Amino acid sequence: MNNRTIIIGGGISGITTALCLQLLGYETVVYAEQLVTEEAPEDPKFASLYPAASIIPHSVRSEKMDRIFPLSQQIFEFLFEAGVQGIKMHRHFEIFEEQIDEPAYAGFLKNYERVDRKTSGVPMRKNSGTVAGWAFDSLFTEWPIYIYRLYEKYREWGGKIIRKKVSAEEISALEGDVICNCTGIWSSELFEETEPLLVSKGHLVYLKDAPLIQDSNGLIPSYNYTAGSSVYSDPSGNALDVYFYPRSNGWILGGSRLEGEVDRYGRWQGKEYEGETVLIDGVKIPQPIYELNREIIQETYDLNLDDFSEVKTKIGYRYVRTRNKPGIRLESSQEHGKKIIHNYGHGGAGVTLSWGCALYIAGMLKDDINNLEELARELKNNLQKRLI
Numbered sequence: 001m002n003n004r005t006i007i008i009g010g011g012i013s014g015i016t017t018a019l020c021l022q023l024l025g026y027e028t029v030v031y032a033e034q035l036v037t038e039e040a041p042e043d044p045k046f047a048s049l050y051p052a053a054s055i056i057p058h059s060v061r062s063e064k065m066d067r068i069f070p071l072s073q074q075i076f077e078f079l080f081e082a083g084v085q086g087i088k089m090h091r092h093f094e095i096f097e098e099q100i101d102e103p104a105y106a107g108f109l110k111n112y113e114r115v116d117r118k119t120s121g122v123p124m125r126k127n128s129g130t131v132a133g134w135a136f137d138s139l140f141t142e143w144p145i146y147i148y149r150l151y152e153k154y155r156e157w158g159g160k161i162i163r164k165k166v167s168a169e170e171i172s173a174l175e176g177d178v179i180c181n182c183t184g185i186w187s188s189e190l191f192e193e194t195e196p197l198l199v200s201k202g203h204l205v206y207l208k209d210a211p212l213i214q215d216s217n218g219l220i221p222s223y224n225y226t227a228g229s230s231v232y233s234d235p236s237g238n239a240l241d242v243y244f245y246p247r248s249n250g251w252i253l254g255g256s257r258l259e260g261e262v263d264r265y266g267r268w269q270g271k272e273y274e275g276e277t278v279l280i281d282g283v284k285i286p287q288p289i290y291e292l293n294r295e296i297i298q299e300t301y302d303l304n305l306d307d308f309s310e311v312k313t314k315i316g317y318r319y320v321r322t323r324n325k326p327g328i329r330l331e332s333s334q335e336h337g338k339k340i341i342h343n344y345g346h347g348g349a350g351v352t353l354s355w356g357c358a359l360y361i362a363g364m365l366k367d368d369i370n371n372l373e374e375l376a377r378e379l380k381n382n383l384q385k386r387l388i
Contacts, residue, residue: 003027005365006174008166008190009182010035011048012147012350013343013357017180019154020358023382024375026365029176030154033165036147042314045185045266050204050316051351052245052252053141056092057105058224059318059348062328068356069108071376075355076139078380082387086146087139088248091219093123095133096226102134109136121215123223123244123300125292137219141351142247157386166190171336180361181342184350185262185319191335191342198327200318200348201258201268203285208250208310213301220246225296232288234258235271242292250310253293256286262317281313321345328353330360341365 003026007018010032018028034046043049055076057069080087093115094103106112115122117131124131141147155161168190171179181191188197215221222245226232229239234257245252260270276287294305321327327345334340341364343357359376363369 003178003365004029004176005178005180006031006176007180007182008032009184009344010161011046011182011184012051012150012354013184013346014180014182015147015150015154016354017182017343017358017361018159019150019157020355020379021180021362021365022154022157022159023379023386024362028159030159030161031164031166031174032161033163035151035161035163036144043266044201044268044315044317045262047184047316047318047348047350048147050202050314051141051143052204052243052254053143053146053351054090054092054222054245055139055141055352057108057349057352058094058103060105060328060353062330062353064328064330064360065105067372068330068353068360069105070356071359071372072353072356073108073139074376075359075379076141078383080139082383084149084387086142086149088142089219090138090140090222090245091121091135091215091217092138093121093133093135093221093223093225095123095131095223097125097128097130097228099130099132106134109134109138112136121221121300123221123225123296125227125295126299128227140220140222140245140247142249145249153386168336172338174338176338178339178341178365179336181340182344184344185317187342187344191340192333195322195327197261198259198320198323199261199270200320201256201260201270202254202316202318202348203256203283203289204314204316205253205280205285205289206250206312206314207253207305207308208312210246210251210303210308212248213246213303221301222246223296225292227288227292232275232286232292235274240288242289242296244293244297253289256289257318259320259323281311283313283315285313318348319345320347328357330357330364332364
């Protein structure tokens, strides 16, 4: 097979799609204005600079989720077991200070269990009342270590990356049978888009000198914690969660989800947090991201956030794309005289769904999306040959 496929976009969706297709026998070339590198300029529109990078489907909105998430999970588990650098296993908690129904995605989770305040290791605030939720084993990618490995292996296994911003006028001249559009928030500059631009702004705090912590089973504990709308909410009054994701290169604290859009100059045009804020690293962030996490971490792990001095704050945009219907665009169109396959609008689940979406695209290229498990087996076989 030597069908030449062009991938536009060098973030997690673009490089994973390119690597997947390369391993399945396609000749691929990636065109990317930006890559995730140490020298990359701060750009909140380039979501792959700022992922929390969990392999959890809690922010997925797609009618294809039942197909693409298990495939993604399967490939991540294979890479983890193969010892690929930048993938770790966590014991993850999703905790609420109220009784909560089981999540729709519970059936996808490994070693899933319901938990309460009596459960060993459950995160909680001091003097919190009801504590309920669930825990499960989940893979996390360590950023940017993981995506660096994808770039490295893609080039090593025959892929080519061209650092170039592609304009709409240039697409028809690209030497490829098919174009995979993995441009995220920039898609409407190149291709037709029927949905209005909808973006979710998020705040992240990095504690670079915080230690990696492990539980008694050697797993890394992490959590999403919802204390209720009276403690932390968006401008519409909906309860927001905070999260704590330890990595070997520091901790990540989040998060926020503020809806809006960006103008042609990349400036935020949307909702702002209306509660108390705190200034960290020269950036105003919602106070609960730091203070609520501080309280939970102190109570649960007996560690004080004030003991860490290397603190960095970042703001990034998730391309949600639509509000009232699934936002992920995994479909083809005919534009610029070429077949275009779209892969964007993951809304914060780009890492989570990266391998599943890549395999779905491979199925579309073969005009057969009913045998994705067979493609996953072929992909794992080819990975195994190269990784051993």
